[in-house]
Every structure is written in structure tokens, then in C-alpha cells.
Amino acid sequence: MGRKLTKKIGIVAVLIVVLIILSTAVFYKKLYENRIEVDVLSLKSSIIQGEEYISDIKINNKLSEMKEVSFNVAGDLKDLAKFEKKIKLRPKEEKNYKIIFKPSDTGVFIGKLIISYDDNTINIPIILEVQSKSVWFDSNINLFPLGSNYLPGDKITSEVKIFDLADIGVDAVQASYYIKDFDGNTVVSDKENLVIDDKFEYSKSLNLPSDINLGSYVLINIINYKVSVGTSSVVFNIVNQKKKNLDEAILWVFVFFGFLVVLSLVFFAYFLFYRDKLLKELHGQYKKELEREKEIIRLRKVRDYKNLKSSLEKKIYKKEAKKVEKERTERIKEIYKKRLKRYKEIKKKGDNEILKKQLRKWKVQGYDTRILEKRFRMPNVNEIRKRIKQWKQKGYDTSILEKGV
Numbered sequence: 141m142g143r144k145l146t147k148k149i150g151i152v153a154v155l156i157v158v159l160i161i162l163s164t165a166v167f168y169k170k171l172y173e174n175r176i177e178v179d180v181l182s183l184k185s186s187i188i189q190g191e192e193y194i195s196d197i198k199i200n201n202k203l204s205e206m207k208e209v210s211f212n213v214a215g216d217l218k219d220l221a222k223f224e225k226k227i228k229l230r231p232k233e234e235k236n237y238k239i240i241f242k243p244s245d246t247g248v249f250i251g252k253l254i255i256s257y258d259d260n261t262i263n264i265p266i267i268l269e270v271q272s273k274s275v276w277f278d279s280n281i282n283l284f285p286l287g288s289n290y291l292p293g294d295k296i297t298s299e300v301k302i303f304d305l306a307d308i309g310v311d312a313v314q315a316s317y318y319i320k321d322f323d324g325n326t327v328v329s330d331k332e333n334l335v336i337d338d339k340f341e342y343s344k345s346l347n348l349p350s351d352i353n354l355g356s357y358v359l360i361n362i363i364n365y366k367v368s369v370g371t372s373s374v375v376f377n378i379v380n381q382k383k384k385n386l387d388e389a390i391l392w393v394f395v396f397f398g399f400l401v402v403l404s405l406v407f408f409a410y411f412l413f414y415r416d417k418l419l420k421e422l423h424g425q426y427k428k429e430l431e432r433e434k435e436i437i438r439l440r441k442v443r444d445y446k447n448l449k450s451s452l453e454k455k456i457y458k459k460e461a462k463k464v465e466k467e468r469t470e471r472i473k474e475i476y477k478k479r480l481k482r483y484k485e486i487k488k489k490g491d492n493e494i495l496k497k498q499l500r501k502w503k504v505q506g507y508d509t510r511i512l513e514k515r516f517r518m519p520n521v522n523e524i525r526k527r528i529k530q531w532k533q534k535g536y537d538t539s540i541l542e543k544g545v
Contacts, residue, residue: 176201176209176229176257178264183253186269186371193241193268199255201229207257215251215324217241217266223253246270246369248360252322265322267358269371276306277313277336278370281361284343288376293350296376300361302340310337311365317346318360327352354378418492421499422483426476429507433472437465440518447521452528460519467516472507 179198187193201207207229213221223239243249248269255262271278284299302313312335319328328346346359356377363370441461448454479502486495 182265184267188273189246189270195239197237199237200234204231206230210256212254213251215322216249217251241268243270246272248371248373250320250322250324250358267373271371272369274368275370276308276368277363277365278303278305279361279363279372281372281374283374289379292352294348295345296348297343297345300342300344302336302363304336304338314364316362320358352378418495425503429472433468444521453524456524457519464516464518475507
């Protein structure tokens, strides 16, 4: 009863998860099927000073009417971008939209591409890291502990790694830190000199203003050494306490449903594996018995073949041995089919303990081939010779049989 109840719980859990997934899919389909869509959520690239950054964005009009779409760039990149300000999209039309950035200076440039139609706006954040042509010291920056949501007034801590790419050895570099919004406004900045030897890892903390606006920000790290400029950046969000609590609640909901999914899959996999394991055991008994019987026949053939003299004796022996092997194999197969039928009957009742007990019983019993060996006897060499002798005494022409006709 316990396994039957567990199985039902597993099935119900799987159905609940499937319903949730289907409901979510339908919701998002309805939400996104009538709108202008773009194929990117954000743009980020690292280029060398003097190079162009060209981005192709696919814009899809999923509406059933023609739309005029406007474009604008805000932030540090406003005066560095070349782009078409307006395009028209026919119903269900998709176009490739190109935007080109060519900054002349090094640094990390923050901005956003603003796409507008009717009363709707799509903001695509842009981060463009521009390094010097020769980078002798480069850096990598990540938030620590891992996370992306902070409250106004929080302390933001990052892990910074600085690499000596040119084997300079022990020397001093200038590390600059900036926190910017996607309008290009700097809200926090700091600088320090660091002595680097090959590779340097450290933590850097910055205090966020208590009056900082909610939204997305970029933490920037720039390493200056003579003419070398290395850059790195990471995005984070400023949220209110309610939003942070909501995010945590949503996270726990996802964790809960994730647990349900994993639990359902475990149940499903368990029953599949357990069922297959027992069925495989039954099939293994059958295969083992077939192999054993074939080996018995093979050894008997090897022994008898040494005593067969004429080609006629061998042909008769082969024919009769083949018939015996077929009969015994069919009989073993019939027993297997009966056991398989009984297996399914017990399995249907859901009592695996009885099923395991029955499999053990069958294993001990085997297929009792002694009955088969008596009923379907292997050909006897002396009997074959006696039979051939009788044919010849009666005047039968055995040469036809010897030729295999």
C-alpha cells in the first residue's frame, strides 16, 4: 500500500508541474504575441581604441498593423552612435537594425538604446569597454557575495583580479572605480594605487548613497599603467526592501517548485527503473536459460560429430539436432511467456514484494529442461547408423540423400 500511495503522489506531483508549465507557457504566449520584439536584452562588448562596434538587432513586428518605430541613444554613448532614427515595419515583418559606435577615448561607456512605438518603450542597456591598443595590465571584477540586488545605503563589495599580461614584474598601477547608471551619470567614484606582482586579487567595497535612485547600475574598474588601459564591469540593481523581499519570496517559490520537479522526476525515474529492473531480471532468466540450453546442445554436437563417419550420417544428425534445438527453444519461450503474463498480473496489483518473491521462486526453479531433454532427445549416432543400414538392406538408394537432394 505504501508504494501504491507513493506512486500516486508522484503522478499527482508530475501532473501539477506539467499544468504549471503549460499555464505559464500560455500566459507568456498571450503576453508576447501582440507586440514589437527585439532579439537582444542588452549589449556589451570590449573593443580596442579606434575600432568600431557594430551591432545588428532583429526587430519583429508581431502586430497585425504597420508600425513606425523610433530609436534614440542615451548616456555616454549618445554622441558616439550612428543609427537610423525611424523605421517602418509592416505587419509581421522582421528587419535587421544596425547601430554603430566609434569612441575615440578609452574607458567604459554606459548608455541605452531606446526603442519607441505608440506609447510603448523598450530600453536596451549598452556597456562598451574600450581598452588601449596595448594592454599590459587587465582586470576582472565580480560581485561578492554573488548577487545583483542591493538596497540604497548598502555597501557593495566586489572581487577584483588584476593580471600582468606583459610580464612587467613588480610595479604600481592606478585602479579607478565608478558606479554609473545607464543614463551615464556617475554616482560613486574612487581611485587607489596598487603594487602588482604577476597577479593580484583583492576585495573592494564602495558605499552606495542612501538617496540613490532605484534601477540598474554598472560597477566599473579601470586599470591605468602608463599608456595601458584595461577595463572590466559588472551590472547590479538597486531595489527597495519590498522588492527585495518579493524577489526572495519568488526565489523560494522557484526553489519549492524546483524541488517538486526534482521530486517528481525522482519518483518517475524510480518507478521506471524499478519496473525495468524487475522485468530485466525476468528477461535475464529467460536469456540465461536459452544460452545454457544452446551450450548443452553445442557440446553434445561436438562429442557426437567425432563418431559420425559418413556425410549421410552427418546430414541426418544436423537435421535432427536442428529440429531438437528449435523444439526446446520454443518450449522455453512458452514458459517465459506464461511467466511474463503472471508478472504483469502481479505488477498490475502494485505489490512489488510479491513480485520479487515470485522472481526469486522462478530463479530457483529455472526452466526444468530435464523434461525437455527427455521429450526432445538429441539424435543418437548408433540409431542413425542402424536406420541407414535398414534403408540399404531394403534396397533404398541412399546416394540421393548423400548428395543432399
